[in-house]
Amino acid sequence: MMKQVKKAVQLLVLLMLATALATGCSKANQSPVVIEMDDVDMRLNEVMVYLLQAVSEFERLGGEDIWDVEDFSGGKTAEEVAKERAIENIIKSKLIASKGEELGIEPDNEMLQEIESKAADYFNNLKPGFVADYSITEETVRQVFEDNAVSSLIMEKLTDNTEINEEDILAILQENPDYVNYKTKSPESLLTRLTIKQVIIRTHEQEAFDKITEAKKKLDEGVSMDDVIMAYSEDERLEETKGVYTVSLGLMTENQADAIKSLRTGGYTDIITGEKGYYIIQLLEKVTPTESEVQAYIAEFEQWELELRDNAVERLKTEAFNAFYEQWRSETAIRINREAWDPISYEDLK
DSSP, rough: OHHHHHHHHHHHHHHHHHHHHHHEEEEEEEHHEEEETTEEEEEEEHHHHHHHHHHHHHHHHHHHGGGSSOOTTTTHHHHHHHHHHHHHHHHHHHHHHHHHHHHHHOOOOOHHHHHHHHHHHHHSSSHHHHHHHOOOOOOHHHHHHHHHHHHHHHHHHHHTOOOOOOHHHHHHTTTOOOOOOOOOSSSSHOOEEEEEEEEEOOOOHHHHHHHHHHHHHHHHTTHHHHHHHHOOOOTHHHHHHTTTEEEEEGEEEEEEHHHHHHHHHBBBBBOOEETTTEEEEEEEEOOOOOOOHHHHHHHHHHHHHHHHHHHHHHHHHHHHHHHHHHHHTTTTTEEHHHHHHOOOGGGGOO
């Protein structure tokens, strides 16, 4: 008799567990379909995880006030852009991951275990209200993490053998004006620090030239640089700097550097024509770098250059992979259920 009672209790417990699991799956499956992609349905609960990730990234970069920006990009609000990002991210992740079996690229057991662990941690840190409101389960999160991991794995495998040309790397490096500037200047000139005073006239009009000419005449007559600066300079920071700056010789314009090279301490240049106006510069101090400072700079620059090259290679690989993705996307039918998606707001995540 006791054995029968015990067996009945065990059956009852199993039945209750089965009912609970079925209810959880049922709630997740009742979540409305937001995106249809060929034979794959993407439900609201899964898309909301992508929206949460997009919103978190926006707030990390721009702070919580970012949602107050009305024209964030192309006349769209930050919220509209974040929602578009979430939709695009899930479509891209799902579409790429769906090619895994066809390409013979699938996660191994170690990767799957890592995905499961990270997904569990992420799920356990979600707000209970958010989880309940959108029927988000641990399996929902695990699927998001798996799709992202598999799509990254596919991208990595497909671009491993991408041929990267040195010319393409250099072309990308040349897009960085700071790199070009530092690459073309000697370490010694870049590390040479000059303390200067300067008179600045901000335009190239005849009136401006007459003004800088008059300032130069006053200096030649023995009026102090300080008095000339206060009387003639159009430096917006004059009240703060009194016309005094510490600059790198290597980062000055070619006209300025050529004019100042021959100066002795206390001397001043003739009128210098710059991109935004006219200058007269007085040299107060010149400090040249030590050999150890030069060598340290060279080592730091070379490390930075390697990082820029690595970034360039990654960009070229991404561009190569995007060609695969755009082809796949052009061959895929995608429909977005606006009735289910348009009412959603980032505020629903709070």
